[in-house]
Amino acid sequence: MFKIYASIKKELLLLVNDRVGLALMFVMPLLLVFIITIIQDSVYKVVNENRIPLLVMNQDEGILGERLINVLTESGLFEIDSVAGKSEQVLKSELLARGKMIALYVPKSFSAGLESNAGDVSKILMKDLGLEYDSTESASVEIPALTFYNDPVLQENYTYSVMGVIQSYLSVIENSLMIDNMYAEMDLGARSESLKDKMIQNRVKINKVVATNNKSMAVPNSTQHNVPAWTIFAMFFMVVSLGSNIVKERVNGSFLRLKTMPTSFMLVMFSKMSVYVLVAILQVILTFSMGMWILPRLGLPELTLPTNLLAFGSVVFISSMAAVSYALMIGSIARTQEQANGFGAVSIIIFGAIGGILVPTFVMPSYMQLVSNFSPLHWCLEGFYILFLKGGSWQELKSVFLFLGIFILLCQLCTYFKLKIEKII
């Protein structure tokens, strides 16, 4: 027992003396979670939570331009900012100067054009129905065109989505106008309201449901992606500390010296693994605490822990073991500390990139999604996703445990055989 205590104490002392390693393992994930969550949260908010900022210049001489703006405002989807001025050039300049993404120009003839078109439609309808109508030819006004400006950096699908929303509200005004015109031709006047209500309000609804496997209310947000993602990244970055620590012991003869002593090499490895699994658990506690208590104070989404805490603990443990096993393997293969640090760090960045840490895998091309299966970080993240975002069950976590289990086994076998070849074991 004293041996285990002494061995673990030695590992802890080595760890405490490794300032760079400690900074990489504890400061880096906190900074990454903090910075990336803030950055990604603003992106999420543009799409999901915030109202869409829209600059509007209304030059309409009638009332329909104003009505369109009111309808858009009442929809709650837009944050409308009116621009005074006469020309579209002013609107364009304002768009770029104010850092807004989209702008809408309503032309002078907007009301006249819509009314003219609605009148023409109702006359055609009355005529076709054989009903009396005012056949006096009136000057027809061309159907107006709204101008939609967008910042060139805005994604095209986002632009089309916003245009679709405006088009939808425009249709409401056009339909309303046509109904009013037809009822007026038939001298039915104010009775058009019930028809308009029926046509506009009673439309097919689309219910939006977040697909989860239980009744968990957790929905994806920037915190729930970034906190586990960067914690995993930092866990695997222990390769810099643990990997170079092993290289040092191999190269300076400490391992060989231990071989001459009445002790088991398994004890050495067990101590290293225990200490670094503990480090990984501390990383999780630290970054997850930040997600739960500090990020919400900064106006960022709060991290909600999954309901299945045993599964959560298991995912944390197997992810830690994967990170530790990888570091042991790199430490046993590298010839110098520089090799262990350089290759270890670069390989983690690559694994992180293909594994969906930097960019989620669902936005990757299909072949890259296939490649991501070869990243252990992907499987760790998948485990956390199943827990946090889908309220996953043990059944779902099976594949995560299987792949990470195979990865751990391979790393441990590589370590064993490399140390065996070097006669250390």
Add this chain to the structure above:
Amino acid sequence: MGSEIIQKMARQPGIEIQHVSQKYKSASENTLTDINLDIYNTDVFGLLGPNGAGKTTLISILCGIIPPSSGTIRFYNQGVPISDQERKSVIGFVPQEYAFYQELTPRQNLDYFGAMYNIAKAELINRREELLEVLGLSKAADKPVGTFSGGMKRRVNLAIGIIHKPGILFLDEPTVGVDVQSKNAIIRYLQLINKSGTTIIYTSHHMSEAEEFCNRIALIDHGKVIAQGGMKELKMGNDVADLQSLFIKLTGEEYRD
């Protein structure tokens, strides 16, 4: 003279090396060929030879780091043969490299390696403080070893190898690259522990040091023992005045890589 007689009378087998050969898979020739040596419990036994002669390989085999390709080695404790597992508790090993943790202090290093030798905590603390004192490391005992001079590091390396009071101590170039004072302190302490009953097997390139320190030597060249015996009888038998002349006479003057 009287003490030499007493020593000879108390002499018992320490290590018997019989027909030991070693061939690495990657090498075309044997690194060691048919080594036969008898080392006694009272010996300070010098394994001497030019670079690449096979001294470190032989020490590695004796310490159990690598198994020999063929041959047998028997270890004795007070004249009684011991098992491989017992051997690990009996031997001490001081490698050529600084085989310890440079980030840790001498106290922390000694605590760790001492625990690996199964020394009880209280005993370990006493032994640790005794060694730090004897080897002149007390004042620096709580500073990281990485900040030490070469001589101090050598003394830490030695302290770790003898923390458990080994019956047999293997020293691979224990004084290489150290100042005269440190070398003197190391040799004096090694002589002291030899008198207290520790068998010492020692390799060195310092012929004058070996001549002063060892009572018996084996000269190894190209993996073979080319001479072995008591220091005096070897010098007399080869008609040379000192060990360096004996070494040059038997191994030649050609450069060795």
